[in-house]
Amino acid sequence: MNDLRIERLTKSYGPGAPVLQGLDLTVPGGALAAVLGPSGCGKTTLLRIVAGFLRADTGTVTVGGRTLVGPGVQLPPERRRVGIVPQEGALFPHLSVARNVAFGLTGLDRAERRRRTEEMLELVGLAGYGDRMPHELSGGQQQRIALARALAPRPELVLLDEPFNALDSALRAGVRADVRTALRATGATAVLVTHDQQEALSSADVVAVVREGRVAQCATPQDLYRLPADPWIAGFVGDAVLLPGTVGNGGATATTPLGPVTLAAPPGGRRTGTVVIRPEQLRLADTDTADAVRGTVTDVCFYGHDAMVSVAVDGMDAPVDVRVAGPLPIGPGEETGVRVTGEATLHA
Known part of the structure; x- marks a missing residue:
């Protein structure tokens, strides 16, 4: 299998300007891996080094055991067997769809090039579009053609550089699903660079959160969301409620302003810390419910499929957010009870 391995990768753009700082x-x-992080964390630099467009200062990059970057090794981009899907498709405007897809199919006879092109167009759901020009396609269709062009030469690795940014939200989910299906059909290893948390969690097999030039945590989407390595990661990959907590009950629970909370992992000798839970783990309840704490609603944000209800409670400097599905039972200024469900994580 074509595993991608990146070890101790560093890159600076000048004295005092490190971008990648020993990234692994x-x-x-x-697998499809999403590299997720804020602007300036090094995501695009990482992608360009793997593609061969930028030279690393130190470190190694291998694909399937073949060294692309390493001491004394810097393969040119055309020898790396890496396909690239850039932002906004970047199709050649003067070439037809079929000629765009076939662009990288060098060394094949005409019949084989045509067969491979038709195979790729069918794979991305655009069979019969070969004679069209790029300007005759929608944004989503252009992105699928860009993927077909990247997959046509049978690359060992596919790099996707925020390819859905230019699409509206209604179209983005469908194109994302089509791209994921096509990648799985070919068995290609892929890396998706994005700053969109929802895109990373819903699309990838593993998600690597990059912070200050290093991978802060790499895990499956479920584990990343449920067991974040620290409060910053918890807040970056989704909405998080941070509570001061004191460990009790032999390390099984933490006492918080919202009451006792079950811990998902042993506290590791820690007696106090920050408890991280998700807004959907909180429930509104009657004020006289036994396991609920009393609070006052300060704000309600309605999103259609659900709503976020902010509740001020004693012991918290800021209101806590409660995600509520269905009809809103309460409004600003009203009193409510809040109780916690599920498990939480404890951090220093």
């Missing part, structure tokens, strides 16, 4: 990342063969 492993992507299993055939």
Whole structure:
């Protein structure tokens, strides 16, 4: 399998301007990994080094055991067997769809090029579009053609550089699903660079959160969301409620302003810390419910499929957010009870 292994990768753009600071990342063969992080964390620099467009200062990059970057090794981009899907498709405007897809199919006879092109167009759901020009396609269709062009030469690795940014939200989810299906059909290892948390969690097999030039945590989407390594990661990959907590009950629970909270992992000798839970783990309840704390609603944000209700409670400097599905039972200024469900994580 074409595992991607990146070890101790560093890159600076001048004295005092480090971008990558010993980054390590492993992507299993055939998996789609999302590299997620804020602007300036090094995501695009990482992608350009793997593609061969930028030279690393130190470190190694291998795909399927083949060294692309390392001491004394710097393979040119055309020898790396890496496909790239850039932002906004970047199709050649003067070439037809079929000629765009076939662009990288060098060394094949005409019949084989045509067969491979038709195979790729069918894979991305655009069979019969070969004679069209790029300007005749929608944004989502252009992105699928860009993927077909990247997959046509059978690359060992596919790099996707925030490819859905230019699409509206209604179209983005459908194109994302089509791209994921096509990647799985070919078995290609892929890396998706994005700053969109929802995109990373819903699309990838593993998610690597990059912070200040290093991978702060790499895990499956479920584990990353449920067991974040620290409060910053918890807040970056989704909405989080941070509570001061004191460990009790032999380390099984933490006492918080919202009452006792079950811990998902042993506290490791820690007696106090920050308890992280998700807004959907909180429930509104009657004020006289036994396991609920009393609070006052300060704000309600309605999103259609659900709403976020902010509740001020004693012991908290800021209101806590409660995600509520269905009809809103309460409004600003009203009193309510809040109780906690599920498990939480404790951090220093």
